[in-house]
Amino acid sequence: MSTAVPPSTEDTLYVDPSSAGCPTGSPFPERFCTLQGAINAARDGQRIEVAQGTYPELITIPRYPNAGFNQEVTITGAGIDATVLDGQNQGPVVSLGKYGHVSVSGVTIQNGTALEGGGIYTEGYLHLTNSRLTGNRAGEHGGALNSENDATTFIVDSLFDDNTAQWGGAVSSLYSYTDIKNSVLRDNIASDQGGALLIDNGAMVVASSTLADNLARDGGAIYQRASILNLSSSTLSGNQATRNGGALMVEDGAEALMRQNTLSGSKAADGAISVDLAGKAYIFGNTIAGNNSSGISFWDTPNVRIGSTLLADNTTGNCDVSIGSNLVGNLGFNLSTDESCDFFAATDQVVSD
Numbered sequence: 001m002s003t004a005v006p007p008s009t010e011d012t013l014y015v016d017p018s019s020a021g022c023p024t025g026s027p028f029p030e031r032f033c034t035l036q037g038a039i040n041a042a043r044d045g046q047r048i049e050v051a052q053g054t055y056p057e058l059i060t061i062p063r064y065p066n067a068g069f070n071q072e073v074t075i076t077g078a079g080i081d082a083t084v085l086d087g088q089n090q091g092p093v094v095s096l097g098k099y100g101h102v103s104v105s106g107v108t109i110q111n112g113t114a115l116e117g118g119g120i121y122t123e124g125y126l127h128l129t130n131s132r133l134t135g136n137r138a139g140e141h142g143g144a145l146n147s148e149n150d151a152t153t154f155i156v157d158s159l160f161d162d163n164t165a166q167w168g169g170a171v172s173s174l175y176s177y178t179d180i181k182n183s184v185l186r187d188n189i190a191s192d193q194g195g196a197l198l199i200d201n202g203a204m205v206v207a208s209s210t211l212a213d214n215l216a217r218d219g220g221a222i223y224q225r226a227s228i229l230n231l232s233s234s235t236l237s238g239n240q241a242t243r244n245g246g247a248l249m250v251e252d253g254a255e256a257l258m259r260q261n262t263l264s265g266s267k268a269a270d271g272a273i274s275v276d277l278a279g280k281a282y283i284f285g286n287t288i289a290g291n292n293s294s295g296i297s298f299w300d301t302p303n304v305r306i307g308s309t310l311l312a313d314n315t316t317g318n319c320d321v322s323i324g325s326n327l328v329g330n331l332g333f334n335l336s337t338d339e340s341c342d343f344f345a346a347t348d349q350v351v352s353d
Helices: 033-042
Strands: 012-015 047-048 051-054 060-061 070-074 085-086 092-098 098-105 106-108 113-116 118-123 125-127 131-135 137-142 146-148 153-156 159-160 164-167 171-174 177-181 185-186 191-192 197-200 203-207 210-212 213-219 222-227 229-234 235-237 240-244 247-250 255-259 263-264 267-275 280-284 285-291 294-297 304-306 310-312 319-321 330-332
Touching: 012 033, 033 047, 033 060, 051 164, 092 098, 092 164, 092 235, 118 235, 137 171, 146 153, 153 240, 171 177, 222 229, 247 255, 280 294, 285 294, 294 304
Parallel strands: 012 047, 047 070, 051 085, 060 092, 070 098, 085 106, 092 118, 098 125, 106 131, 113 137, 118 146, 125 153, 131 159, 137 164, 146 171, 153 177, 159 185, 164 191, 171 197, 177 203, 185 210, 191 213, 197 222, 203 229, 210 235, 213 240, 222 247, 229 255, 235 263, 240 267, 247 267, 255 280, 263 285, 267 294, 280 304, 285 310, 294 319, 304 330
Antiparallel strands: none
16 A cells, blocks of 8 residues: 555545555545546545656546536645646646636646647636646647636746647637746747737736747747736746747737836847737836847837836847837836937936947
């Protein structure tokens, strides 16, 4: 009998395929050989603890997705280096329906494959902490995670790496709310838009996070349309767009509020930040420096406001302003190493070589 699983308690179910009786079934009523088996047995609000090991499973929550009732569970693994949910490229690793309410921590989710959401597909409520999603892919949205249809997703202290999709290499949020804090998204690829993140007709908060070395056609790190993004205290470095927005592309009426971020080392045909098609950007207290492009590029939109921001040493100029665009609302206290931004407030400084 395995010693990895502690004694059963009334509020907790345990998953350990090395328990006595597995794989056919554990003789203990609150111990299970598979995670799906524990989910199927779980009462609303129960906790499921998953022992270390690799679980080649495709998980569905709630257990009866079309029954019309909620299922709330907490799934806790032994750590990202210990508990691995492996989709074996057979489908999405976790499918969370609109009646599912799940908290997941301490797991790696890998090798998921789907049209939407290779690692996790969710229409419900998801709280993901201390986890890793790696090596997942989607034919369309969300290589690692796709949330849609009014889903709510919180991501904390997690790593998303080496995931691929057409839109949103790591995470895609469609008509949903997504909140990402203290997390790292790196080396993800979108063949079209949003190397790490795509936001379409929803809202997203990204705080105290790192987005690095992601790749897309537009929006090397982040692409948003008809949506709201609140990006703060984060680092976007080394991201690349083969066309527009090396770090961020904002278009089609989307609004980006950016505070206290550093954008560096990105590459694009236009700017590290690209604002187009009536997009809006509010840029306060950021450092936009050392990008292999312009720092900020905006086209046919008067909806860019900049204040207390450093723009320095971007290879094709700190600002790239098209006809029909202007800095409506220069809030002052900006520092630029060239005159391309046409800063005019008394508190602005232009320090050129």
